[in-house]
Amino acid sequence: MIVVGLGGMGSATLFHLARRGLRTLGLERYDMVHEYGSSHGLTRIIRLAYWEHPTYVSLLRRSYELWRELESLSDEKLLYITGSIDAGPEGGSVFQGALRSSELHGLEHEVTDGAELHRRFPGYRLPGELRCLYQPDGGFLLPERCNVAHLARALAHGAEARFREPVLEWGATNGHAWVRTSRGRYEAGRLVICAGPWAAKLVPELDSLAVAERQVLAWLQPARPEYFQVGAFPVFNLEVEEGRYYGFPSFLVPGFKFGKYHHRGEQVDPDAMNREPEPEDEELLRSFARRYFPDGAGPTLMLKTCLFTNSPDRHFILDLHPDHPEVAIAAGFSGHGYKFCSVIGEIMADLAQGGQTRHDIEFFRLRRFAVSRESRVASHE
Ligand SMILES: Cc1cc2nc3c(=O)[nH]c(=O)nc-3n(C[C@H](O)[C@H](O)[C@H](O)COP(=O)(O)OP(=O)(O)OC[C@H]3O[C@@H](n4cnc5c(N)ncnc54)[C@H](O)[C@@H]3O)c2cc1C
Numbered sequence: 001m002i003v004v005g006l007g008g009m010g011s012a013t014l015f016h017l018a019r020r021g022l023r024t025l026g027l028e029r030y031d032m033v034h035e036y037g038s039s040h041g042l043t044r045i046i047r048l049a050y051w052e053h054p055t056y057v058s059l060l061r062r063s064y065e066l067w068r069e070l071e072s073l074s075d076e077k078l079l080y081i082t083g084s085i086d087a088g089p090e091g092g093s094v095f096q097g098a099l100r101s102s103e104l105h106g107l108e109h110e111v112t113d114g115a116e117l118h119r120r121f122p123g124y125r126l127p128g129e130l131r132c133l134y135q136p137d138g139g140f141l142l143p144e145r146c147n148v149a150h151l152a153r154a155l156a157h158g159a160e161a162r163f164r165e166p167v168l169e170w171g172a173t174n175g176h177a178w179v180r181t182s183r184g185r186y187e188a189g190r191l192v193i194c195a196g197p198w199a200a201k202l203v204p205e206l207d208s209l210a211v212a213e214r215q216v217l218a219w220l221q222p223a224r225p226e227y228f229q230v231g232a233f234p235v236f237n238l239e240v241e242e243g244r245y246y247g248f249p250s251f252l253v254p255g256f257k258f259g260k261y262h263h264r265g266e267q268v269d270p271d272a273m274n275r276e277p278e279p280e281d282e283e284l285l286r287s288f289a290r291r292y293f294p295d296g297a298g299p300t301l302m303l304k305t306c307l308f309t310n311s312p313d314r315h316f317i318l319d320l321h322p323d324h325p326e327v328a329i330a331a332g333f334s335g336h337g338y339k340f341c342s343v344i345g346e347i348m349a350d351l352a353q354g355g356q357t358r359h360d361i362e363f364f365r366l367r368r369f370a371v372s373r374e375s376r377v378a379s380h381e
Contacts, residue, residue, distance in 0.1 A: 044338035049107055115128040194348065259285070
């Protein structure tokens with residue numbers, strides 16, 4: 001088995017394949033820990049009241065289970081539980097979606113408003129009438145440490161991993177796959193492509209289905225640090241008139257961390273993007289903090305760029321390649337994939353090993369785009 005890309009999804013896939021006793025090679029163009037892709041920045045939200053769609057909830061349950069297992073295998077704390085807030089207008093997609101997932105899946109949750117939220121968690125200063133759903137299982141993961149933990153466990157199970165070795169091309173026919181890298185050529189029975197923002201460069205069929213988008217994250221020094229500590233500040237997803245935002249308590253860096261989904265809507269080539277945060281990026285984020293988290297809106301401590309890889313419907317792409325069943329693809333995580341790495345590693349290992357998985361991934365198949373393209377054509381006739 002060959003896994004291309006050892007970021008969030010690829011490191012988890014390498015681990016699941018290796019622990020099944022399969023001979024596995026992982027190839028990564030950068031270092032074991034790097035800041036060019038999608039899985040850096042110290043923390044990633046994990047939450048169960050999934051507003052995006054209730055179908056994610058069963059995958060999330062398995063994801064939590066596998067993260068906890070990885071913690072115990074690597075004897076390291078990787079997952080912190082803070083509770084999560086999904087807030088927005090009564091009829092908005094974040095609040096309504098979180099409520100629907102909670103009700104459908106019987107999740108423990110409380111519904112409150114902006115005023116009550118401030119009394120309970122004083123760092124939050126949301127408009128009083130905003131509807132807020134609190135779910136106690138939300139929290140955050142440490143993505144760099146999680147990737148290293150998956151890789152370390154994979155190596156311990158005998159996987160090989162080669163870093164600083166980009167895959168330049170690949171092919172597959174009749175149950176065999178090969179890749180050519182900057183250093184050589186490798187062959188295997190199956191190939192798994194987890195190339196994050198570079199997915200469409202390796203799989204041209206993903207062109208326009210997995211589109212890289214520049215993001216910027218901020219860490220600001222709170223005037224009231226006690227309001228933004230773990231224990232006093234749940235992670236959040238927030239829908240307000242300026243757009244959709246997410247945020248975290250201070251952790252590892254003494255700053256309130258947050259970002260705006262689809263930041264400035266900049267589609268980019270990951271090999272040519274501006275990786276330096278600009279004053280406009282900073283002001284966009286600071287103005288949000290001043291309005292909704294004024295006690296967290298002190299001096300800027302850190303800004304970082306990162307990449308989303310958006311699919312047209314913002315749902316994941318998990319499937320076999322349409323023309324090469326020897327190749328499994330994980331792509332298009334659209335800014336919300338990290339929390340699922342552990343279960344997606346298991347799914348990709350299933351697809352590589354036997355072409356199918358016990359997890360229900362119909363919602364994530366590539367053919368949904370073909371269908372919608374066909375129906376668009378039909379509706380124009
Ligand atoms: C700012 C920001 C905030 C986010 N917040 C959250 C959050 O709070 N919660 C959440 O669940 N998700 C969040 N996400 C989304 C999540 O981080 C991503 O969905 C996830 O990291 C995607 O993982 P990946 O493995 O697809 O990509 P990556 O981790 O980028 O891995 C892809 C890897 O493939 C390698 N690669 C590419 N091409 C080649 C090649 N030709 N040869 C060899 N190697 C190659 C790359 O170098 C890279 O290491 C956020 C994303 C960003 C950018």
